Each structure stands twice: as structure tokens, then as C-alpha cells.
Amino acid sequence: MDILVCIKRVPDTGGRVNLTSDNRQIDTSNMEFTISPHEECAVEEAIRITEEQGGEVTVLALGPEGTTEQLRESIAKGATQAILLQSDDDNWDAHATAHAIINAVKDKKFDLILMGNEAADLGQYQVGPRVATMLGVPCATGVKALQFQDGNAIAKRQDGNNWAVFELPLPAVVTVKEGINKPRHPSLRGIMAAKRAPLEQIAMDAPAPKMVHKGLKLPQESGDQVTMLGEGAAAVPKIMETLKELGVL
Amino acid sequence: MTLVYVEYQDGALTEASQSALSVASMFGGPIHAMALGSADAEVLKPYGVEKVLHVADDRLNTYAPGAAGKAVHQVISSQSAETVVAASTASANEILSRAAALGDWGFASACTELSVDGDVVNLTRAIWGGSLFQEAQLTGSPKLITVDPNAFAPQQATAPGAAEVEAVSVALDDADFVDQLKAVEKGEQQGIPLASAKVVIGGGRGMGSEEAFSILEELAGLLNGAVGGSRVATNNGWRSHSDQIGQTGTQIGPDVYIACGISGAIQHMVGCKNSKNIIAINKDAEAPIFQRASHGVLGDLHEILPALIEEVKKVKGV
Numbered sequence A: 001m002d003i004l005v006c007i008k009r010v011p012d013t014g015g016r017v018n019l020t021s022d023n024r025q026i027d028t029s030n031m032e033f034t035i036s037p038h039e040e041c042a043v044e045e046a047i048r049i050t051e052e053q054g055g056e057v058t059v060l061a062l063g064p065e066g067t068t069e070q071l072r073e074s075i076a077k078g079a080t081q082a083i084l085l086q087s088d089d090d091n092w093d094a095h096a097t098a099h100a101i102i103n104a105v106k107d108k109k110f111d112l113i114l115m116g117n118e119a120a121d122l123g124q125y126q127v128g129p130r131v132a133t134m135l136g137v138p139c140a141t142g143v144k145a146l147q148f149q150d151g152n153a154i155a156k157r158q159d160g161n162n163w164a165v166f167e168l169p170l171p172a173v174v175t176v177k178e179g180i181n182k183p184r185h186p187s188l189r190g191i192m193a194a195k196r197a198p199l200e201q202i203a204m205d206a207p208a209p210k211m212v213h214k215g216l217k218l219p220q221e222s223g224d225q226v227t228m229l230g231e232g233a234a235a236v237p238k239i240m241e242t243l244k245e246l247g248v249l
Numbered sequence B: 001m002t003l004v005y006v007e008y009q010d011g012a013l014t015e016a017s018q019s020a021l022s023v024a025s026m027f028g029g030p031i032h033a034m035a036l037g038s039a040d041a042e043v044l045k046p047y048g049v050e051k052v053l054h055v056a057d058d059r060l061n062t063y064a065p066g067a068a069g070k071a072v073h074q075v076i077s078s079q080s081a082e083t084v085v086a087a088s089t090a091s092a093n094e095i096l097s098r099a100a101a102l103g104d105w106g107f108a109s110a111c112t113e114l115s116v117d118g119d120v121v122n123l124t125r126a127i128w129g130g131s132l133f134q135e136a137q138l139t140g141s142p143k144l145i146t147v148d149p150n151a152f153a154p155q156q157a158t159a160p161g162a163a164e165v166e167a168v169s170v171a172l173d174d175a176d177f178v179d180q181l182k183a184v185e186k187g188e189q190q191g192i193p194l195a196s197a198k199v200v201i202g203g204g205r206g207m208g209s210e211e212a213f214s215i216l217e218e219l220a221g222l223l224n225g226a227v228g229g230s231r232v233a234t235n236n237g238w239r240s241h242s243d244q245i246g247q248t249g250t251q252i253g254p255d256v257y258i259a260c261g262i263s264g265a266i267q268h269m270v271g272c273k274n275s276k277n278i279i280a281i282n283k284d285a286e287a288p289i290f291q292r293a294s295h296g297v298l299g300d301l302h303e304i305l306p307a308l309i310e311e312v313k314k315v316k317g318v
């Protein structure tokens, strides 16, 4: 089975976020980059499926030059091909992104396209279903269990305490959520090989978004101060007092 | 005309859809509502809904995002809706994404603030799981918008609407139902669910091992709580992913969350921001979690927790 996985490079923000001076983006100086856990699981799922059934995994990302890092990491884990749709522009909405993806892969054939349920940063919940609709193929979103039977993908998503089951003939688009699998770490050998692996790079024209990005805004801090209850085991009486005050003891 | 796509659960209009209905008047012009399957029109009157467009196709009674998206696309087009509003739910976002793709329309999901400026809608969206906000503009027509129900309280209109039901026909082929819901499998629920627990004890990298979580289990047992963890805890295989608190895990909202050996990354904190109180136990005074917690304890959790458990046992008489 030949699988396309769409991933996006995002900053690994940690405990604190500052914005650039024009408030347009996260200030990423001294920050590492990563892909969303959902997409990491999409890559893992694709590699697992091809390990079982044969076929190739192509990873595709639309983003700046640095995105080659996330593409190479996916190759190190077992993806066979990588495509970078290179753009430094920060104005890619779901509509423009879906068009760019479709354009890039329209001459290629995939049995399955895997994406994240939502991107870690913009979280639009759209690119997967948009791509499926534009390709005219079935789609299931938020999937946490994926199997194959008689040429169909059996995709399950959690609905409260229950599982909603969808059965999609291939080709199909499936968007996944973290928890569907436990992503592997790349092997040292994989990392070495990925360094030299060829990447297909396509320079993108400026996007034509329908939703125009204007800037970012930090949430309002509550301003409440933490009450320190003490240090080490000596704090236990204070913790007990607090638990009683809060009504849980 | 503003079209509100509304959802019902067990026959009742969802609270999230009430939020969506509440913002519709902002766009001016008449408000129409649309639901898939049979819908109670009466409950829409207080929101100023003039017409309820009823899609007469029983096949839509079972969730079918492809067919539903096509139906919504056809209704938006045939009724010339300028703005389309729904609650930002998994189903509405999926269905509107499909409609938007068919029409090549703009769609802003998870909006928390909206204002209209002529042909432009200025909006704020929750991003990074709600830990940051994007400001954006939606142009063109129609504009598709889903609103974060937590950001808009349900509010009735100044004048009620007639909510007159009008049947609309849509052309759907069997092929449009190819990705329809096939079955629902019952899951089993063990213990207190993390999402609704009144007390949550969370563990992160500082726990050090899977075994160490048994002390959290013990404390949770005594306090009638549930155990959760950070992504490091789930990634290391110390806990199953269903126990993960955060952006790509579960959202919790307990009375008390005791976070042990967790640094307080924003992706973790968005998952517990609805906690009434957060008691952070961390050995690093500089850990970001002390900026977001209500209570803090500095020190080694492996010393603090066993001592705490002893005291709790005494009080409980066990």
C-alpha cells in the first residue's frame, strides 16, 4: 500500500511563549521544532502498515526550509520519500494548504493519505476533509484505531465511551489522533541514512488564503500568585490543611 | 441571510448549538437554521430563527459526513447564505470542511471573538489547544464560521422568530454515503473517568518509572480521584495514552489537580486550565508550573507523597 502522510513543522514551545515584536508569530529564537503528536502517530501508522503489507511511505510538508528536519526524521523512522513544499509565508489557511497538497500530488497515486486530526498550531480541523472532498475520496477523522479488511480501511474513533466505526473503500483520507499507536524512535542507522536521502523540493508561490492571518494574541494571565506550602516532607501538614480547605479530605 | 447549522443530541438542541445561534444576529439579515434529520423547530424560536430549513432525506439520520457536507453545500448555495455559523464540534467542523471544499469557500473554525466590518469578518480563533489565539480576517462570500462554545454564552434574541419549517430538497447519491457511520461499539469504562473526576493526581517525568505511579494510584484511591499524566509519562509507556492530560490528550476540570514531577509545558497546562486548584509538587523552583499553579510544594515527590499518604490514611482511619 502506498501512503502519503502530511506533516507540519511547529515550534516545541515548552513552558513559556513570547511573540515576535510584530505579534505575528511565536518568537522561536532558542526553540526547537517538532511535528504534532497526532502527525507523529500518522507517520508511525503509515510505516507500520507498509511493514505489514508492503508499499512506500511518502511524507509531505508545506513550510519553510527548516522543515527538512521533520521530513528527514520521518525518513529516519522508515518513510521512503519526502516532499517539501517550500514557503516562508505564514498565511497558509486550510483552503490554500489543501490546494497546495492536491497540486503537489495530483500526478501521484496513493492508496491512503494520513494526516493529523488537527495541526498542533492552527488547529483548523479542515485540511484532511478538504483534501478528501477535493479528491472525491472517502474520509474519516479523529481516528484512534485503523485496520484493513477486504480492501477497506476500518477506522474507529472515540465517541465518549463508545467507538464509532467507519468502513472506507480505498483510496481514502484518514486523520488520526495521538494514542492510535506509540511512535518509534529513529534508529541510529536510519538517522545516518536520512541525512543523505534526496528530498523533492518545490518552491511555492504566495498563498491565496480565504482566511487572512493578522497576528497572534497571548491569553490573559490570571495574575494569581502561587501559594507555596513549604519544602519537602515538612510541607505535608500544610498540604493536609489545604486539601481539607478545598473540600477533598 | 445567516444560516446556523444546529445539532441535536437525543432530540434536544445542544448547548453548543445554542451558543452558535446566539452569535447569528451579529451578521444582520434574517436568521435561518438548518439541521440534518428530524429537528424540533420550537426550541429555535427564542433565538430569532425565522426559517428552519429541513433537509428531507432520512439517510442523513445516521452520521454521514460526506453526504452531510454535500447537503450543507447545496443548501448554502440554493439559499444564498452569506454567513454560515455552527458550534465548533468535531462533527460540525468535519461537515463544514467538506461543504467548504465543495464550494471552495473560506472557513474559520474555533472562533472565540467575532466582529463584522462591512464585507469583512474580523475574528479571533483558539489555537495551540486554546493556549494562544490567532487574529484573522475572513473575506468573500459565503463565510463559514464555527464558534468555540466556551467563548459565547447562549443568549436568546431580543425578539423571537417564527421558526417556520420549510422542506428543502438536496440531491444525494448513494456514493455520497460511502463514509457513513457503520456501527457503534460500546467501550468499557473502568474507574473514575479522568475528564469528570473531582480530584486528579498527575505524574510526569519526575515520577521516574511506571512502578512509581502506584503511589499516585494509592493517593487517588484515598481521595476518590483519577490518575493522569503528562505526555512524557505516556510516551515512556508508564501510562496508557488515555491517561494523558493536555492538548493532544484529555481536558480535565477537577476541584483539585495534584501535578507531581510535571514541568508545566503549555500543551500540558491547556489540558488542566479548567482545574479549580492546582497543587504542583516539583523539585525545581524555576519550573513553569509554579507560575500557573494555585499551590506549590518544592521538593522530591518521592519523599513528599509517601509522607502525605501516611497522613491522609490517618485522617481516613485506614
Ligand SMILES: Cc1cc2nc3c(=O)[nH]c(=O)nc-3n(C[C@H](O)[C@H](O)[C@H](O)COP(=O)(O)OP(=O)(O)OC[C@H]3O[C@@H](n4cnc5c(N)ncnc54)[C@H](O)[C@@H]3O)c2cc1C
Residues within 6 Å of the ligand: A011, A012, A013, A014, A034, A035, A036, A037, A120, B203, B204, B205, B206, B207, B229, B230, B231, B232, B233, B244, B245, B246, B247, B248, B249, B250, B260, B261, B262, B263, B264, B265, B266, B267, B268, B271, B281, B282, B283, B284, B287, B299, B300, B301, B302
Ligand atoms: C503539539 C504538542 C502537543 C503536546 N501535547 C501534550 C499533552 O497533551 N500533554 C502533555 O503533557 N504534553 C504535551 N506535549 C509535550 C509538552 O510540550 C512537554 O514536553 C511535556 O508536557 C513535558 O512533560 P513533563 O512535565 O512530565 O516532563 P519535563 O518537562 O521533563 O518535566 C519534568 C519535571 O519534573 C520535575 N522533577 C524531576 N524529578 C522530580 C522529583 N523527584 N520530584 C519532583 N519533581 C521532579 C523536574 O523539575 C521537571 O520540572 C505536547 C507537545 C507538543 C509540541
Ligand SMILES: Nc1ncnc2c1ncn2[C@@H]1O[C@H](COP(=O)(O)O)[C@@H](O)[C@H]1O
Residues within 6 Å of the ligand: A006, A007, A008, A036, A038, A039, A060, A061, A062, A063, A092, A094, A097, A114, A115, A116, A117, A118, A119, A120, A122, A123, A124, A125, A126, A127, A128
Ligand atoms: N503546512 C502543512 N504541511 C503539511 N501538512 C499540513 C500542513 N498544515 C496542515 N497539514 C495537515 O493537515 C492536518 C490538519 O491541519 P489543520 O486543518 O490546519 O488543523 C495536520 O495535522 C497535517 O496532517
